[in-house]
Amino acid sequence: MDSGGLQLSEVSIARAIVAAVRSVPGVADVSPGRFAEAATYGPGEKVRGVVVGRAVDVLDIEVHLCALYADSLVLPELAAQVRSAVRQSVEALGVGLLRRIDVAFDDLRVEEA
């Protein structure tokens, strides 16, 4: 175990972040990316919707998601909730400091009545 924290793979971190983001009310799902694929790659697998970049002991996270359209939807507030969920998820893993969390809303999904 590295003295700076547990060394989980980027794919494992991304998987945990996806689960955390999906649990945020107002998030329909993560998005694979609208203009280019947004994913974290590992040996023989990839996790769509989250891009995890690691430099030394800091993490840069990019989250792509579809928001659930509702009259009460305010995207900056939802982004703040998503960032909070990502931060809690990463801290629970103990994998290093978060330097950056970019949130990209790729779509606004309207639920069929």
Add this chain to the structure above:
Amino acid sequence: MSVFNRLLIILLDLLLLVAAGAVLLTTLGVTQPEQLAPTPWFVDRLVPFTQLDPTSWSWAVGVSIVLLLVGLLLLFLELRPGPREALRITLKQDGLGRVTVARDGVRELVDREAGRVAGVMEVRSHVEQDHAGLRILCRLSVDPTRSVPDMTQELQERLKGVVEHHLGRPVAEVRVDAQVAPLASDRRAGRRVR
């Protein structure tokens, strides 16, 4: 400009560059006409440029250089990619990073809200962002039995309120362009809402 017109201009431009280049090389004596011209017809057109008096020689060289420069500039202008608008709109940027939304997503939101206004038959919107905030341009096909000024005002107020609420960004302008006829089809068809 249509693709055919652009291809035609590029082709004519290349012919201009070849011709001006051949004349310049021949006039300067760098090459002989027989080395440049594939057929006797072309050789006959270039031979006079090997027998110019000093004044005509200067004119030929000058005009050839000008035509080459013009041709190169035209080629550059035709081949360079056009300006591309940003694909995403930035809602927030702070020490922790950026929050963005896809421009198409905002446009779809605007189209959906515009379609809720009574009398709007078809809508095609465009969203831009500058230092003042968001600018929305809506092209509408409307029901001719409705009051267009009332419809326009309701639309502007609705769109400004909805977009500012959902995106948390100020809307600097909502411009409405209404017509009775159906919107002309283009690569991106208008959204039929009724």
